[in-house]
Amino acid sequence: MLDHDRVIQRIASVERRVDAIQAALDERGLNTAEAIEELTHLAEEQWVPRNGARVVARAWVDPAFRMRLLADGRTAVAELGLTMPKHHRHLVVLENTPKVQNVICCTQCSCTAFTIIGLPPDWYKDLEYRARVVRESRTVLKEMGLDLPQEVEVRVWDTTADTRYMVLPVRPPETTDWPEEKLVDIVTRDGMIGVARI
């Protein structure tokens, strides 16, 4: 059995490991370039925050939809033609109120409901955000430009392999007579992560 340091010494560089994976895939006739292109296309064209923005706008204008969304997110977003990977078994929608600010993170890595709110931004994957948002959430939010009054309770939710979250922001009071399509335009990714208010 190798001890820890010796194992570390024996681990190849990232480049060498990528090359090895590439060679193994090539050997089996798997076209990685095509797969990567397809993934990039999905990420750029389909896994976009606008999906979540549509969900939020619908919830703001349709109370019955909002109830269904809060009860079972995964089933409700399907009503808008949105799907989630099989392993995202639950979409839990966290409703903000004037007194409660929900914030999501993944302390382990970078999990999000990416087909709904888009791929996570770099800071979301950063160890500093992941560690600090749990311990000193109010300070982290303030540093990110969201200075919440003391009476607003901050709730931090840690994503797991099978449970994904999205935040349902508070609808701005000045938008009461706006049509749904116009509301879609003001919902941001950061608002659905919970580090910003709309």
Ligand SMILES: [Fe+2]
């Ligand atoms: Fe993760």
